[in-house]
Amino acid sequence: MKDKDKGAGMLKKARFERIPDQKGSKSPSPTRAASSSPKRASSAKMSDSRPQSGKSKSPSPSRKSSAKSRSSSRKRDSISPGGKKSKSPSPNRKGTSSASSRGRSAGKKKVRVKSPSRTQSGLKIRDLSDQGLTAVPPNLLAEKDLGIVNLSGNNLKTLPPEITRWDKLEKLDLSKNYGLRRTKANDNTSLPQEILTLANLRELIISECNLQRLPTIIWQMTNLHVLDVSRNKINILVPEVGNLSNLRKINLKHTNITSLPPEIVYCQDLEEILLWGNKISTLPETLPELLKLKTLGLNYRDFCGQMDAMREKFLNTGQVKSDYIPQIVFDLPALESLDLEGTKINNMPETTNHGLRELNLSRNFLNVLPRSVYNLNHLTLLNLSDNQFSNLPDELGNLKSLMKLRLANNQIHFLPLTIGNLKNLKELDVSFNRLKRLPINIKGLRNLKYLHAEKNDLTAVPDEICELVELETLNLTENNIHTLPMRLHRLTKLKDAHVYDRYNKHGLWLYKNPLTTPPMEIWRTDKTEKIFDYLKKLAIIKTENLQRQKMLVLGESQCGKSTLMMGLVHGISLSSVEEDDKGRKSKQEDMEDKRRKSYDLEDKRRKSYGSNIESVVQEHGESQPESLPLTNKTEFIEQTIWKTENMVEFVINDFGGDDAYRISYPLFLDANALVLLVYDHSEYSKNTHQTSIGQWLDLLSRYTPGVAIKLVGTKIDLCEDFFAVEETEDLVRELVQEHLENYLGKLRMELGNVEKDLKEAKSSSNEEYVAHLGNLKEKLEYLISKPVKIIPEIATVSSQEGLPGVSKLVNSIELLAIDTELFPHGQRCIPDLWNKLRARLKRRSGYYLSWEVVEKVASLCHVKEDSLESALQYLHDIGEVMWFKNNPGLSKILFHKPRLLVDLITSLYHHNFEEFFNYDENKIFMSMGKFNKDTFNEAVEIFVKYGQISRPLLSCLWFNHRLTDCKFTELLELMPYLDICYTIPQPEVPTGNNIKLPLMVLPWFNKEMAENDLVEDFEKGPPENVKPITLEYKFPLRLPKGVFERISACLQDYVLSRIDWKNAVYATLEDANFLLLCSVSDPSSCNSITLMIKGQSETLPASSMRTITQVIANTLLKVEGLVWKIKAPKDAWLNQVIQFRKKDITTEE
């Protein structure tokens, strides 16, 4: 019998199942078969003393009667295949009648299964069953290489001597040949002597041949592995069966035998003895000698025989002991399945059935189990239903292999707490008991699929049940439950409610409970969605102190992020935008329309977003300035505030996906935020994985380890059909999983390498290098423990009409926001003073506030010094301010109007420079910058090629900000702290031609590559005859985009002069020159950076080295998930000139 998980769990009547053998059995020693061991003698003794044995306690008489009544009530309630109804009101039934009728019709029709024509070993298979043959056809006898011959259902009387030709025959089926009948003991005609020549014959089927005696020749066929003699009324199995020393399976069903000869144990390889359909009264005492016997198929009920009511009553009340099941049954060491259902036992002896996988003790009078049962560590099924148990011991938790535990119809008041240890449990049936509550440890049953707790006294459902995410059925019918846990929606596999699946209650069942939450009109349903929606809403509404949270919307350019935000925030779909367009514009403008459609959408977005962002609008202090041409691509970041209908509030940062903006991402990434990682679901494939999802996971792993990520697939309207959407979803899941495993795999491999290096380094007395490796090891361990958290459920949406999937996404975002495991900071009680602080800070003018001002404002609001940091962190988390607490350069200033910071950066970075720097369309360039077309183009070229911006050009770029000279200078001073640029001091006397003179440099825009011979030039260059010291920074996970450029920007404060390339920096310092070079031409795929440094002489330029390495370290350390290893000469380590920890840079002497 196969173990079917599905449906099996819901069977009302206890069922007993076999699990296929998974254990290999050893062959016995040849001596064992014939020996008469002391054990055999002792088991014989035990059996003799049977009537006196009796260790079990008698069950209390009072329990018995109520057990019976509960049992009968349960039966009344159950649905029978015959169509008996359930007491529960009108539940839905699912496919029951059709299934049964299908079953019946299949039974009538005789289906002939076509057998394969060759065996696995390549021998022929010949099926001549049911052909009315009276003799074996000569052509069959002539055939060679026969492996299997099926002659069943014919009218053969014997086999001819020519069968000797079937020398390779492995299996012979002679069943249902009634002519083989044989009555006399010495009549061998049915099976000729020649059969003994078939040395390869392993399986002989001679069942249902009307034999009264088995042909004696069988007992000489010692090569047989399988012998089936079932359905022949032979009455007795002769001792000669012991000759078949290779026998593995013997089928003796319906043979009228009443016992087995003791000699059966000489068949030491026996794994299976089938005895069903016989009235077995005794078993040989020697049976436990069969060390491989897995299956003993017999009806154990026969042992208790016909029982009168009086005896049954005595057994029920424990006044007599039920010792009629032979002790040897409990001593079969390899037995896998023991079915004692309905054997009326009231005690069970200690067992040594160590191989037991299934134990069915249902429908008995048991109230206690022997201790040895709890040591059966292979047990996968334990059925104790319909007994008299009132409790179960803690040892139940030892049965770690259990997959099915059936305890229905007992009088159990409490489940032991150790039940939570049964990690493999898939089915737990505790219905029809007296449980008042389920233990909280139930949350340990992570694999549980079916939980039946019908008809108990449960007054509540523990919240922990919401952890059982595999649950498909939760039957709580007829209890005393008033409220369902609010997090029940986490049980995503619990989809149906009040339905039947093959006569069994399936899904969530709640009938006959005094439920008020949710109310009846909600819970009476056949889909749990309605119930879950209600509970979700309730959970959100009931969440106290829910603070506004930050949401980062990231993904490839044009994947549909901003369009989705329109749908999410305003319910506006793409088609409604198009409708609006049509209403407003004439036909002649069609061409123009198409060109500008994207701008309108952008305009619309801006307007709608704007209406929601009071604080953001206020930050400008005036209406939106005249805007330069817009495209439908987001420029850097669009910020908006979104409050859902259920009052969950977010500040959304919708990032422009274009590459141009990547350098500034890190400032706005935040590990406390919820990330929506958006990708185009219609275009997703293995090939596009890296660009659409992979690179974003990498980015987040580097900058925000541990961040929570919700994957959102857009444009499902462009997918072929529903199945394509689902298929892609599976692929996304698979590749994302693979991606993260690869990432962790790399970290683990690196950790292994570092540990090895560390061992070697420890013996080299190079302390500084050991410290560097130690740091690296800690970082790797930290990152391994903190991978990004991918929310398992992927949202698939479309921004077309109806916004399919969007409301579900809103729902799941709301739930994520109240998940305290993901966002522990999301619910906190905030002192009123902090809100006062917020208001006062916001009222301040300027782009940022110095720390002194912040402290002053705080003291005015009575926010004490020791809570100022927490207050600012809170305001940062809710998006009201930006405070870079861990950034040494920025930690002492506060961006109290984040929108202004965004605008400042946005004005420098554009994905569409050509469109943007259109001299003819923008009078600003002429009036502000005093450019003519040529000088303008020249200045622009210098900017887009080398990243150098002159003062007039910068004035144009910042035109929107309407800056006074003073403010201009203030911002210019601020910019380098953002690590994206450096400034160049200007001559004190204006030169007049400042149109090309660089004022600010953004290394990100530098497109010029270093020449190949740069290293050689550096080595030969001044000071000559000094060999450079070379340091290599190795990045096993590659350097994220923009990091090299940020190092380049940060070096500016410490160098006297410099030359920049896209992939290199050459600079001079007081006492040294250095060259910093990427390993490959593209810094974004660089896995190592080389630093070459030359002092004035051969001595180490210690001070310069410390400064440069500290600048590099400080920049790299801002990337929390980045790991790097420094390769440097030992001398440099010993002199401690290589900096790798976070430190302020101090210039020596």
Ligand SMILES: Nc1nc2c(ncn2[C@@H]2O[C@H](COP(=O)(O)OP(=O)(O)OP(=O)(O)O)[C@@H](O)[C@H]2O)c(=O)[nH]1
């Ligand atoms: N068919 C279809 N088109 C969509 C959907 N969502 C967005 N689009 C189109 O995809 C294009 C890009 O959409 P955006 O929302 O601007 O993409 P984005 O991800 O914000 O792009 P960036 O701002 O550049 O990062 C636009 O032309 C939209 O009309 C959708 O669900 N279905």
Ligand SMILES: [Mg+2]
């Ligand atoms: Mg966008």
